[in-house]
Amino acid sequence: MALIRLITEQEATGKVQAIFDDIKQTKGIDFVPNIWRALATCPDHLELTWQKLKTVMRPGKLDLLTKEIIALAVSVTNGCTY
Numbered sequence: 001m002a003l004i005r006l007i008t009e010q011e012a013t014g015k016v017q018a019i020f021d022d023i024k025q026t027k028g029i030d031f032v033p034n035i036w037r038a039l040a041t042c043p044d045h046l047e048l049t050w051q052k053l054k055t056v057m058r059p060g061k062l063d064l065l066t067k068e069i070i071a072l073a074v075s076v077t078n079g080c081t082y
Contacts, residue, residue: 004038004041005041006034006037006038006040007037007038007040007041008037009031009032012040014043015043015046015047016040016043016046019036019040019043019046019047019050020032020036020040022050023036023050026054036050
């Protein structure tokens with residue numbers, strides 16, 4: 001049993017819907033991953049977390065692909081199942 005209810009895309013309204021749309025557009029995907037659906041139970045936290053991630057993942061000294069590979073490697077190293 002889940003401890004946090006996931007907000008479905010059909011339930012999303014207002015700020016949450018706008019952020020869900022931005023996540024899909026930015027990531028080039030047609031669904032909202034569960035981490036964002038869980039954070040959507042608190043729209044302000046969802047917004048802050050998404051904005052921080054977008055800021056960190058912008059191209060800079062490292063390109064986006066390299067940053068994504070580093071994030072994946074850290075997750076694997078830490079045994080993250082998600």
